[in-house]
Each structure stands twice: as C-alpha cells, then as structure tokens.
Amino acid sequence: MANVDTISGWTITPSDDGFHDDFEGSDHPWWTETFWTSFNVPERKMGGWFYNQILKNQGEHGLNNGGAWVWDASDAPALYQRSEQGLAMPAGPRDLRDIALPNGNRIRQLVPNMKYHMTYSDPGKFQSDLVFEGLIAPNPHPAGVAPFWRGRHFDQPMQVTGEIVLNGEAIAIDCLSVRDRSWSARPPRQARESQRTDGGREPQKLAEPSADGPSDVSRPLRKPYNIGYIFGTASARESFLAYTLTIQGEEARGDFLTSGYLVRDGVWAHIVKGERRCLVDPETGWIWRIEFEGEDGLGRRIEAVGEQQSNHGTSTGLFLWKWNGVEGWGENQGGIAPSYPRVKRG
Numbered sequence: 463m464a465n466v467d468t469i470s471g472w473t474i475t476p477s478d479d480g481f482h483d484d485f486e487g488s489d490h491p492w493w494t495e496t497f498w499t500s501f502n503v504p505e506r507k508m509g510g511w512f513y514n515q516i517l518k519n520q521g522e523h524g525l526n527n528g529g530a531w532v533w534d535a536s537d538a539p540a541l542y543q544r545s546e547q548g549l550a551m552p553a554g555p556r557d558l559r560d561i562a563l564p565n566g567n568r569i570r571q572l573v574p575n576m577k578y579h580m581t582y583s584d585p586g587k588f589q590s591d592l593v594f595e596g597l598i599a600p601n602p603h604p605a606g607v608a609p610f611w612r613g614r615h616f617d618q619p620m621q622v623t624g625e626i627v628l629n630g631e632a633i634a635i636d637c638l639s640v641r642d643r644s645w646s647a648r649p650p651r652q653a654r655e656s657q658r659t660d661g662g663r664e665p666q667k668l669a670e671p672s673a674d675g676p677s678d679v680s681r682p683l684r685k686p687y688n689i690g691y692i693f694g695t696a697s698a699r700e701s702f703l704a705y706t707l708t709i710q711g712e713e714a715r716g717d718f719l720t721s722g723y724l725v726r727d728g729v730w731a732h733i734v735k736g737e738r739r740c741l742v743d744p745e746t747g748w749i750w751r752i753e754f755e756g757e758d759g760l761g762r763r764i765e766a767v768g769e770q771q772s773n774h775g776t777s778t779g780l781f782l783w784k785w786n787g788v789e790g791w792g793e794n795q796g797g798i799a800p801s802y803p804r805v806k807r808g
Contacts, residue, residue, distance in 0.1 A: 463599065464575075465723075468732050468759060470605040474616050476574035479559050481518065482645045485614075490647035491519050495558065497569060499580060499594050499641040501622045502780055502791050503633060507535040507772040509780035509793065510626070512580060512590075514567050516551065516558070524551035529565045530582050530590070532628060533774035540774060541628060542588040575600055578641075592624035594641055597698040598730055601723040608707055608720040609689045613646020617693070619701040619725065638695040638790060640703065688799040690717050690738055692752060694766065694783030696790030699728040702764055702783075704754060706738045708799040716801055724758040726786065731758040744804040748773050749794055751807075752781070768794065 464473040481495055482488055497514045515527040529544040549564035559571035568581040576596040583589050596618050603615040622637050690706035704722035717738035724733050736756025740749045754766045766785035773779040778795050 465599050465601055465730050467602040467604050469607065472602050472605050472614070474575060474600045474602050478614075478616070478643070479571050479574055481516075481556060481558050482614075483518075485645060487612075487647050488645075489519065492517060492647050492649040493519050494644075494646060494648040496642075496644045497558065498643070499578075499592075499620070499622075500639045500793065501592060501626075501635055502637045502639055503635065504637065504782075504791050506633075507780060508541070508633075509533055509772060509774065510590075512567055512582060513545075514563055514565065514569070516556075516563070518551075518556075521548075521550055523553045524556070525549060526551055526564045528563075528567070530567070530584070530588060531774060532588060532626075533772060533780075535772040542584075544584060544588075586630070588626070588628055590624070590626040592622055592626070592635060594620045594622050596620055597638070597695070597701065598725055600643075601703065601730070601732075603705075604721050604732070609705060610644060610646065613644055613648075615642065615644040615646075617642045617703050617723070619693075619695045619698075619703075621698075638697070638701075640693050640695065640792070688797045690740075690794070690796040692738065692754060692766075692768065692781070692783075692792065692794050694768065694781070694785065694790040694792035696783075696788040699725065700786075700788045701725045701790065702733070702766060702785060704733055704736060704738065704756060706736075706754075706796075708801065710799055710801065716799075719756055722756070724756070724762060724764055726762055726764075729760070731760045731762070733758045733764070736764070740798075740802045741805045741807075742798055742802045743807045745806065746773075747798070748779065749777070749798060749802070751805075752794055754785075768792070770794070 495516045499512050501510045510532040513528040518524040526549040527547050529546050532542040533540045546565040562568045570579045578594045600616040600618040688708040693703035695701040702724045705720045706717035719736035722733035733756045739753045741751040743750050750770045752768045756764050768781040768783040770779040
C-alpha cells in the first residue's frame with residue numbers, strides 16, 4: 463500500500479519511476495531528475511553510492527552528471543571515485559525506468575516503485591551488478607517542506623544484493639540501505655544569483671525560530687542554514703530517516719527536524735518533530751557521533767545514537783546506529799555547522 467504525504471495527500475505512483483515531463487515546471491531550463499542508491503559492507507566498514515542527475519533541458523538532448531563512489535575506514539579519501547559532469551545525453555527516446563547513462567550507470571526497473579537492477583562499469587577499477595529491492599513503499603517527502611521546497615522527493619529503505627568488483631577483487635553484497643529520487647528545477651548558484659540581479663524573486667524569509675525550532679520550514683531560507691540527513695536500517699520492520707535544519711548566524715539554532723520517517727514493527731509514519739545533536743572531532747573535522755530524538759505522527763518516540771565507522775569527506779560517513787532496542791547501518795550526510803560542539807573522539 464502506498465504511503466501518503468500527510469500534508470498534501472501526495473502518493474508516489476509507478477509513473478514516478480520515469481521522467482516527469484508533464485510535471486509543473488518541467489520546462490524550466492534547469493529541470494533536474496535524480497536517482498541515488500547506496501550500499502555498504504559492514505564487516506569492512508565500506509560504503510558506496512551511485513548518483514545520477516539528468517538535466518533534460520540543457521544541451522542538445524540533455525546533460526548527465528554523477529557517477530560512483532566507494533570508501534572505507536582506511537586513510538585513503540576514497541577507494542573509488544568518479545564524478546562526471548556535463549555529459550551529453552544521447553538523442554532519441556529516454557525512459558528512466560530502463561536507461562544506460564553516459565556516466566557508466568545502467569538503471570532498469572524490475573517492479574514499479576519497488577525493485578531495480580543497477581550496473582556500473584569501469585573495467586579494471588570498479589564494476590557492480592546489484593539489485594535494490596524496497597523493504598516498504600517509498601516515503602513521500604512532504605511537498606513544500608525543507609529541504610525540497612519547490613520539487614518532489616522520496617526516500618526508501620532497500621535490501622541490496624549482488625556483487626561489486628573493486629580493483630580486481632570480487633565482493634559479495636547483501637546489505638540494507640536507502641535510495642532516493644527527486645525532481646525539480648535546480649538552477650546552479652550562478653544562475654540563481656543572475657536571476658536575482660535581473661529582478662528575479664528572492665527566496666522568502668523564514669519566520670524567526672522559536673525555542674522549539676523553526677516555526678515554518680515550508681519556505682526557502684534567506685539566513686545561512688545547514689541541512690542534515692541521517693538514516694539507519696535494521697530490517698524490513700525497523701528503520702528511520704530524518705532531515706534536519708540548522709539555522710546559522712547570530713541566533714544559531716541546532717538541528718531541528720523538517721521531515722523523515724519511522725518504521726517500527728513494520729508500521730510506517732512520518733516523523734513530525736525531533737532534534738539532532740552532533741559532535742565534531744576537532745582534529746579530523748568529522749562528525750563522529752550523532753544523537754537524534756523524535757516523534758512520529760502516531761505518537762511513537764525514537765531515540766537514536768550513531769557513531770561514524772568510516773568517512774567519505776568531512777560531512778559524509780558510514781554510521782552504525784542504535785535506536786529503540788535495534789541496531790542497523792546507515793549514514794550521515796550534510797554540512798558541519800559552526801555551532802556543533804568540538805569534542806575529541808575517545
């Protein structure tokens with residue numbers, strides 16, 4: 463059964479696996495579709511991503527960004543990293559449910575909204591052959607709520623099976639992780655600044671936050687802000703994901719929830735309020751511990767603690783999470799706010 467955005471009533475349909483050519487605003491010059499998936503190898507503290515971004519109205523037939531990343535707890539910044547930008551999409555019909563992208567990723571839908579076969583090939587360096595199968599129906603991010611103010615987005619806990627080959631070594635994959643999709647107009651910063659210079663609409667100012675957090679997260683911010691993204695998946699019956707927002711500046715406010723989901727005993731609901739606390743190691747500059755407390759629309763509480771197991775850049779890492787009596791692997795993504803306490807990892 464489809465999960466429902468409790469604010470707008472939006473549900474994800476099989477057509478949302480494809481391109482949104484008829485969606486309002488899809489004729490925008492910077493209309494963007496994304497398809498992101500992740501995997502992990504817990505015993506090796508290894509994480510990996512496949513990220514795909516298609517700008518259908520740029521270039522002659524559209525442009526493709528993205529690629530693949532693999533990292534672990536070694537000193538190397540990445541075991542594999544290839545991020546392509548501005549690759550020309552081929553001419554002819556395009557279907558995101560069955561597509562070979564110029565960045566090396568191949569996506570094929572097996573079951574609408576639930577199951578996908580993805581391959582990646584960079585011979586001699588990194589190849590993958592993985593199946594991503596949803597543990598639940600996708601979670602619709604509430605329409606108009608930070609950080610997806612003007613588009614659509616969903617997240618989904620997944621079981622990932624198959625094999626990767628990294629520098630000639632075959633590694634079996636059988637893990638739990640997350641995928642997400644989004645579609646919206648995403649002008650790059652220079653284009654946004656040009657629009658404002660030319661009289662384009664300024665983002666609306668967020669109402670002043672109260673002691674309980676932002677009073678309205680449904681409008682783009684004018685203040686400096688920092689987005690957090692955490693998730694953990696223990697089983698088909700137990701998982702969570704949360705987006706948080708830190709308002710920076712003179713009246714800094716620490717990570718208040720904007721949206722998320724909780725699956726407990728197999729029952730899904732939006733998380734509707736919560737707060738995240740991060741500790742940053744002053745020597746490495748990495749977030750190494752996160753505490754999150756929240757409550758979902760059914761009144762169920764979540765108290766989660768995660769510690770970083772490996773790092774890919776200062777703001778992204780593989781985390782081992784413990785919450786409400788269960789344990790699962792996941793990630794932390796997002797920037798590091800100046801207001802986060804600097805505490806050396808013991």
